[in-house]
Amino acid sequence: MSAPAPERRPALLTVDDDPAVSRAVARDLRRHYGDRYRVVRAESGRAALEALREMKLRGDEVAVLLADHRMPQMSGIEFLEQAMDVYPAARRVLLTAYADTGAAIDAINLVDLDHYLLKPWDPPEEKLYPVLDGLLRAWQHEDRRPVAGTRVVGARWSARSSEIRDFLARNQVPYRFHLSDSPEGERLLAAAGADPLALPLVVTPDGTALLAPTDAELADRTGVPTTPETDFYDLIVVGGGPAGLGAAVYGASEGLRTILVERTATGGQAGTSSRIENYLGFPDGVSGAQLADRARRQAVKFGAELVTTRDVVGLEVAGSARRVHFADGSSLDAHAVVLATGVSYRQLAAEGIDALTGRGVFYGLAQSEASSCAAQDVYVVGGANSAGQAAVHLARSARSVTLLIRGESLEASMSHYLIEQLAALDNVSVRPCTQVSAVHGEEHLERLTLTHVSGTTETVDASWLFVFIGAAPRTDWLDGVVARDRLGFVLAGPDLVVEAGGWTTERPPYHLESSVPGVFVAGDVRADSAKRVAAAVGEGAMAVMLVHRYLESS
Incomplete structure (x- = not known):
């Protein structure tokens, strides 16, 4: 470094x-x-x-x-x-x-x-x-706060400004945000000679002004690695969530030339969690961002390469090598691949939601926006642990937090410790059998239409809506190459033997091996996985052990 x-x-x-x-x-x-x-x-x-x-x-x-x-x-x-x-x-x-x-x-x-x-x-x-x-x-003696290395100038309710701030926060890049109509925002716009209509503006530590940059441009100018150092590795890990980071740590520590490729930022969905309290070894809990940052630094210490803004769009068997293809047309080869792409939040099917996403409506707990909810009424959609953790975190400063769930109670989908924490908070309420059917607002979210299972509807004022409604694997790029179940989750190990035509090699598949020998799967993207952080980390470590077996037998 x-x-x-x-x-x-x-x-x-x-x-x-x-x-x-x-x-x-x-x-x-x-x-x-x-x-x-x-x-x-x-x-x-x-x-x-x-x-x-x-x-x-x-x-x-x-x-x-x-x-x-x-x-x-x-x-x-x-x-x-x-x-x-x-x-x-x-x-x-x-x-x-x-x-x-x-x-x-x-x-x-x-x-x-x-x-x-x-x-x-x-x-x-x-x-x-x-x-x-x-x-x-x-x-x-004046109150002059230290200037952060990177500065972002944007409109308050700009979806792209929110995405850039979240990208920087999740990649551990310190920054300061200035509203475009604030005195400092106007001074930065004037200094850069920037058109206020072409926002957001990002000013990097070396003074470079970037107007509406892509994630790749942003990463390149703020020191986030984006380019592999070579074109062949022992192990390519696709995805930087807990499973991918676990695989990178164990792969690199055991002497494999390891590279982890990630589309946005290390940590995955777990990286946006405000507090994980049931992870082994952290009795006081740990935030997803802290856990991801420690794992990232640990992987780098052992010699793993981590590159981001790399969107993997294809997988190919190239002789004895396994090749991954990127959206920019480049590719990378390795002896083995670990698929650890995790899952993405499903999109909420509510009228008007697309126009207000990033403008009061957020999927997951956006780190750059959560602090803005102080003394306001916040709505959270979802009944699993991620929604519960977000509700507990938001309740510390919000005036009220309302948890909207489709089921009759939280018991079937949320850990007991979180249910108890929510019940102890006076400003948190749970509305069962309720869905968001429409969102309303001009420049930002202003109201929600809520529909009860009985068919009755109600419109409520709301400026903030955080959505945690289940997981989709987003594995269409593996179509025709790797066997998946009907929902798109990757089949592995014993599941392949049950699936007709799922495994054609003479030896039986290793436990986490996909239908393509030498391509393993770990974490939430695996069919019937536990969907827990500890389980994902364990599978990442186990996948590396099985990679060694594969390399020894090849």
Whole structure:
């Protein structure tokens, strides 16, 4: 792993059209402040503004602006006026001759001038440094939160903005979100020269501005690995949920050249869980994001490669190798493959839901949105553990949480410990035999139409709806290659023997081996799997053991 970039020092920017004066000011500043501040010098107002915009995009801080009053094309006062829009917290100083003191005094109100200095400022120990020392102390004592490495500018109810924020959060990329109509959002848009209609804008740590980037572009510019280092491996793991991470950890730790390919972010559905309390070894519980991050770091420590934004669309037997095909037309070969693609939430069949997905309607518990539900009424659809965990988490800050379930009670689908936790929360209620039949809203979710099994309907006000309604394997890309059951889950081991034509090789299939020798399956995507995090991790580890047997017998 590369060493972290050194922390950038705040800047002192000086602008003067006289090169000799410009160099003299910069020299005096560096001599006294160079160990704590970075001195930036410009010889015109336009050049200084361009430098400020570049620093803004990089997330640099600017403490003081010193501008000469008499400059062609753009006076010092005009420069400071425009610079205020980029760095409103920077202290502003005007360098002026005695004859211009009247203009300097007038500028105190125009550009909120902090001080004006008369030329010459010699000796600086008496006339320059005491002034700047006071301004810097005032600047340092302001409440200036540290700037996150990546910044996102978008509309509040933008589906793509929400997707980008969730992508960054799940890939452990620190970021800060600014509304497009907020002062800082407007400053970033202006610095990038971006059209507000082309949002969202993502500004990376190196100052690159990306307008409405794809996930692949986002990953590439924020340091998330996207490209395999070679074209052949011992083991390809498809999917980065608990089963895939388990396979990657055990594969790499046992000496196999292992690569894990993931479409969005490691963790899978479990990675979005607010709290997993029945996972072995974590008596106080652990969030899905924490568990996924630890597993990811563990896999990397053992030498596994992890690449994301790789959408696998095909599987092929290529002689003794097993080949996976990606949506971009590339492919990757290995001796063996572990399918650990997990499952996806089924789509809610409610009128109007597509237009409001990402605008108040979310599948799973979107990490970037959950914190926005404080003191509001929230609805959760689903009766399994994932819905229960989300309801408990949301209840900590929401005014109310209503759990909508199709069945008569939670006992048939949810763990007992979660049912007890929900019953103990005063602001959580369960509405049985109830479904969402329609969602309503213009720019964002505003109301829900609820339908009871009896046929009665009710419309309720709602700004937030989180959906957890069962799992679909999304394995159409394996059609005609790997045997699956009628729901699309991958058949493996003994199930293949029962299925006529499911296994054609002379030896019997290994326990987690699919109908294609050398292709194994682990976790929720396997037919009749336990659908539990611990079981998925265990199957990932077991699949690697069976990969070794396959390689030894091949």
